[in-house]
Amino acid sequence: MTHETPVRTAAAPGLLSPAYLWTTIGSITLIFLGAFESLAVTTIMPTISRELDGEALYSLAFSGTLAAGVVGMVVAGGWADRRGPSRPLVAAMTVFVVGLVLSGTATDMFVFIGGRLLQGLGSGAIIVALYVVVARIYPAPLHPRIFGAFAAAWVLPSLIGPPVAGVVADTISWHWVFLGVGVLVLIAAAAIVPALRQLRSMPAAPGEPGSRWAVVWAIVVAVAVVSIGLGGESGASWSWVIVAVAFVVVVLAVRPLLPRGTLVARPGLPATVLLRGAVAAAFFSTEVYLPYLLNEVYDLPSAVSGLILTVGALSWASGSALQSRFGARMSHSRTVRIGATIVFVGIVVQLLTALFLLSPFVAAAGWLLAGGGMGLVFPRISTLVLSHSTERDQGFNSAAMTIADSTASATSIAFAGLLLAAFGAVSGGGFVAAFALAAVLGLAAVPIAFRVRD
Incomplete structure (x- = not known):
């Protein structure tokens, strides 16, 4: 009578397996910090606008950031296709941190808005670059899991972001909300360095040349998006006209930025x-x-x-x-x-x-x-x-x-x-x-x- 020894199949690697551990930690942390910053700003903006005497620019602090993000997405997407995602991700994190420092040290509303625009530019580019990192680093079966983790990374900020930002603003200063996130982004960047090295060692694939007009169209979309936001909040009788025209511009300008x-x-x-x-x-x-x-x-x-x-x-x-x-x-x-x-x-x-x-x-x-x-x-x-x-x-x-x-x-x-x-x-x-x-x-x-x- 013979006995067969059962064959053990190796478990499929997970998001926290050694090959992906630091990439997973760094990527999720970047998503978490972006979500935290977004929700924190919503909480402390009334305080900021009062202190910097910038109530008239309140909506621009949000719509401008969103609009700048569209430009960052296009730039990072084309760059990642041509050279891989490592360089655009490093550049995006740098721009994001500079924006945080600029807003965190601002004593004038226009300087603060300038920092917010850089934050939008950087955060939009970070998201796109991270998607390409996922495509290049993780096998396809892990994609639903990592994107699920990205989505979950927005949950904790929704619970702790507003109260933490409020406590920091009330007890220390709202400036440290931005400066503190900037320090944490640098730590997250250090965690993702192994992945960047791995990407740099991969053979480059010939990317699509892309349209030279892509960034121009992105800027047009961004301006139209800001116009829609400002028109929607103005409440004036001509708001419908502004929003309608801006909507048409968005539709026409966004077409070259999307798949046919x-x-x-x-x-x-x-x-x-x-x-x-x-x-x-x-x-x-x-x-x-x-x-x-x-x-x-x-x-x-x-x-x-x-x-x-x-x-x-x-x-x-x-x-x-x-x-x-x-x-x-x-x-x-x-x-x-x-x-x-x-x-x-x-x-x-x-x-x-x-x-x-x-x-x-x-x-x-x-x-x-x-x-x-x-x-x-x-x-x-x-x-x-x-x-x-x-x-x-x-x-x-x-x-x-x-x-x-x-x-x-x-x-x-x-x-x-x-x-x-x-x-x-x-x-x-x-x-x-x-x-x-x-x-x-x-x-x-x-x-x-x-x-x-x-």
Whole structure:
């Protein structure tokens, strides 16, 4: 009688295996710090604008940063395709830190805004460069997991960012919010050095030459995005004209920055990129005004109404973790279809809440759904974009995905703001109109999701 010794198969390497450990730590830390800085600024901006006498430039501190990010995405994407992601990532981190130092030492609002523009330029480039790092370093089966980790890296800042920033601003100075993040970015950069060395040792692939006009188009998009944001907040009678013209400019200028067929949802990569923009526009235009609804109509304190964002963030993280566990057992296309549908249902709940003045607990339940849907959709979209890319166009496609996200979100938020101003916030009619717009965008995302291909 013979006994066969069972053969043990080596476990597949994970994100924290020795080959990927420091790259994983550095990358997730950079995402975490970017999220922390973004949420912290939202908390302390009223203090900054009062101290620097810059109330008139309040919105520019946000819209300008978002717009500069579009330029950073395009520059980093083209650079990564031509030379690999190591150089653009180092340059992006440097620009981001310089922006933090500039804002952190500012004694004038214009200097502070200048620092914010550099932060946007650097953060936009960091995101795109990190996507290319993922494509070059990690094997495809790990992509859903690392992108799920990126999504989860936004959760902790949503919990601790606002209170920590508030405590630092109140007890020390708001300057140290920026300076402290700058120091931490340098530490994260040190953690990712091994990955940069590995990338530099890899043979260079001939990248796409790219369009010489790409950066010009990105600047045009950025200016139009700022115009949409400023027009949406002005509340003047001519705001609709400014936003409409700026919207047309965005659509025309963004076309060369996206894969061909994106705006008509051509199946495959174009539909995937468009889906990113559609779900982002629907979700974030709801998220911006949801605490406002609870505060203005339900008369809940800001601290309480803001908790609904924490609900969405935790749900997003849970959805991200769930999709990473699915792995190859559930196809990317099926996952994004389910996720997009859940996001739409969650936004419809907010519309019904505003329309019929339902309980805030109903709104929280709906936002729990919407956040979970985003957790399913976002990591798989990132994975799909890389799966449709080669080393020649990983940077361009990653940039296109984040550009679709940023421009669609900014545009939808501005239009929602115009609807809120037109129908009024006190009566609740403005929120109904704003959430109706978000629901239409969410509904449009569902058929787009069915044009996504693995």
